Amino acid sequence: MxxxxxxxxxxxxxxxxxxxxxxxxxxxxxxxxxxxxxxxxxxxxxxxxxxxxxxxxxxxxxxxxxxxxxxxxxxxxxxxxxxxxxxxxxxxxxxxxxxxxxxxxxxxxxxxxxxxxxxxxxxxxxxxxxxxxxxxxxxxxxxxxxxxxxxxxLGVVKSYIGHYDEALVLLKQTNTFFRTESGKVMHPNLRYGNIRGYYNSLHQMAVCYRNLGRPKSTDSLTNIGLSLTIGDKDFRQEYGYFLKEKGIHQFSAGDYRNSINSLKNAIASMASVNDFAWVTVCYSYIGKSYMEMGDMNNAMGYFQKVDSVFQKHDFILPELRKNYELLIDHYKRKGEYKKELYYTKELLKADRVIGRDFVYLSSKIHREYDTNALLEGKSRLEKRIAAGIWIIWVLASLAVILGIIMFFRLRTEKKISEKYKLLEQKILTGRNLDGKDERTKADHKLDIERKKVDELLHRLKDFEEKLAFLESGLTLHKLAAKFGTNYRYLSHVVNEYRGINFNKYLTELRIGYITDKLYNDKKYLHYKIEILAEECGIASRNNFSELFRDINGIRPTDFIKKRLEDIAEAENASE
Missing domain, CATH: 1.25.40 (Serine Threonine Protein Phosphatase 5, Tetratricopeptide repeat)
Structure with missing residues (x-):
């Protein structure tokens, strides 16, 4: 920059x-x-x-x-x-x-x-x-x-804090201006500033495109920048920035050796300034490249360099957070609890800094370790290190915890089995599975003509039998329009003759349909939850799972698991 x-x-x-x-x-x-x-x-x-x-x-x-x-x-x-x-x-x-x-x-x-x-x-x-x-x-x-x-x-800072599209608007403007100005006849010092402005706008645009997931645009700008700055001593720093982007691209392409070489040369080119932000990014990708090549010692060494910069400057970019998770996992596997504890504490500190300095990006980071897990891990490690001589007690405690987990898991499994059996009985007896209230009422008092009520009931029956409720995006207003009636009339009839409101009525029909399919048609057991939701007209995976559990008392994943077990058991018994 x-x-x-x-x-x-x-x-x-x-x-x-x-x-x-x-x-x-x-x-x-x-x-x-x-x-x-x-x-x-x-x-x-x-x-x-x-x-x-x-x-x-x-x-x-x-x-x-x-x-x-x-x-x-x-x-x-x-x-x-x-x-x-x-x-x-x-x-x-x-x-x-x-x-x-x-x-x-x-x-x-x-x-x-x-x-x-x-x-x-x-x-x-x-x-x-x-x-x-x-x-x-x-x-x-x-x-x-x-x-x-x-x-x-403004563009540079916006790009750092995650507003890449806003940053690109500004950077495209400055890129055009500085490129045009650098071609004019002017004092050498002012021309130097314009050229530098052009190169750095180009580089920052490449960074934005990379973070927006547009690698072709990043590569194009990177190659332009490299061709303009290579071998130019006056722009050695800018050459380092473009070389950094090339190294990141090589890492993404699986070309780890060349990625390491490019990134190391980029660090050397940036040595004239204390731009520790981009240096740490280079360290991170060098470490990840070594890790992909199976050289864990070098990998951890470069991740530790990122931590050294963090210690010195109280600064870390959000994309470098993953380094600490890799360090924690590495030392956990090796059983080096002191180092695992140290990097757990460092990750907690890094999360505080990221949350303070990068509010917008903080919410978008995928965290393998969340704060609660890190705090629990930190506490566990501190106790383990401090009470090393009581390792037997620690193991006993872990055994108790595992026992409790197993107890709760078995109890949960028992509850799931019981709920599955109840649901299976409903399916086999056909009781209320389609969500309809089979009760009839002869004395409903509605401010609607009896003829109109009978007509709507007939349409509802036809609606149920033809599985029209599977239509995605169906609402009370839409169905009323299809029936050619007032939505208030339809709502009253559903409430009185089905005993539930329209949304609940529609949900029970859909869940009843898909539950029957899951039980009677094996192919449905191999569908993803998203597909099952679409099959019964429900738009969201999460919404489907919650509705399935509310109506059937069991999650769809648990129902599928139990049904597959039943089928396998029956097939084994027949052999």
Whole structure:
């Protein structure tokens, strides 16, 4: 990403955005210039520059030169080694920009703070809040380069937090702009920024397409990026990003050796910046590649590198959560309970961070281990390690637990068998299986003509006998329309003559039909639950299972299992 470049590049380009010539003639011998030239060639994060930066800031405060004050605070961000100090300086830059009453300065100050959150903290939600403010201010700015810079950052952050479609809208815009601008004749430094913007927009689009499950689009953009950046020392970092995507594609294609090679080279290409987010992604896929090749030692080593980054920066991407599950499973199989406990605790911590920083994506993650299971595992492991000498008691406790489980399982099996037998009797005797109430009432008092009632009862009987209730999506209103009557009349007749409301009536007919099929036609026993639901006109698998249990007292899966057992037993007895 072209805001994950070294801060010196960022500040340099930002000065261009501000239309402030880097070596303005009128400032060449000013006091501000004389102070700045003493530290401006120091490397970023070199805190030895800070006393001089403070001198610059103090002078700007004394002279109430708020634009210079903003510049001083931004220098503080550049040379501070501590990220919390960077954040404090960025707050001060916003304060100074507001004193200057300059919308341009204010917007750029918010952009700078968002950059600190994005680059130094990897706190994308916080960065997004700042970038949105900068985006509003950018609308008042006539500089298209700056506008696209802000749009790019918004797109990047949106992609990180899972809003890929929204991100793509912004990234396609910036990709087009920077590609067009990079082909124009302009100052080399500004052209460099445009090219970098184009490459990084291209890369981030590839990331979005990958997460949206569109590999062809990802591969196309990745190949374009690789062809443009390979061998170019000025864009070695960008080459690393595209190489990362190539390595992920190779992993997905099962080309594990080449995936490892690509990802390792990608890490080397990104070494000039501390972009630990993408480095951890590379570690993860390298580890998974080794794992697929059966090299568990190397695999676990790379998963542990992901954990090391997490420990250092309190940051983890949602897609890396699976690493901890793999580590836990590995050490559980090896019986190394201390390591299993450690990574269980780490996964609990990772879940808290993911839930805090990636709210939208957190709900979409498939978790092999949920929080309750992890807490139970953590407690179990802590007790096992602390009380190793009491292993016999632990085993005895496990035996008791297993006994309880077996007891409850046998009791459950007994209940299922009893309910199955009751249902079987109903099927064999034909009692109420189709859901109809066989009782008749001669003295119903309805505000409907007797002739109309008889007509509706006749239609209902025909409806039942012709299995018309199997039609999917059938409702009271639809059936009334088919009968050519008022839906209220139909509802009253069903209530009075079937003894239940229409929805219950329809459900019992459908469940009765499919239950009869399951019992009498063996082929139905091999259908998936989804197919059984469709066969009887019920749209949802879950809804079907719940309705089947409510009416028959047993889940469809249990009924099928018991029926198959009965059939097998009967066939064995006949041999």
């Amino acid at each position: 072209f805001l994950t470049i070294r801060y010196r590049h960022y500040i340099f380009i930002l000065l261009i955005f501000l239309n402030r010539p880097l070596f303005a003639q009128k400032e060449r011998y000013s006091d501000y210039y004389l102070i700045k030239r003493q530290y401006e060639n120091l490397p970023e994060n070199d805190s030895t520059a800070l006393p001089l930066v403070k001198e610059y800031i103090d002078k700007a405060k004394t002279e109430k030169s708020y634009s210079k004050l903003v510049e001083g605070y931004k220098d503080g961000i550049l040379y501070s080694a501590c990220r919390n100090d960077k954040l404090n300086f960025s707050d001060s830059a916003i304060w100074a920009a507001k004193l200057a009453k300059d919308d341009n300065l204010i917007g750029r100050a918010y952009l700078t703070k968002g950059t600190v959150y994005y680059f130094n903290f990897k706190k994308y939600k916080l960065a997004l809040d700042e970038f949105l403010i900068a985006y509003e201010y950018s609308k008042k700015n006539d500089d298209p380069y700056y506008k696209n810079k802000v749009a790019y950052l």
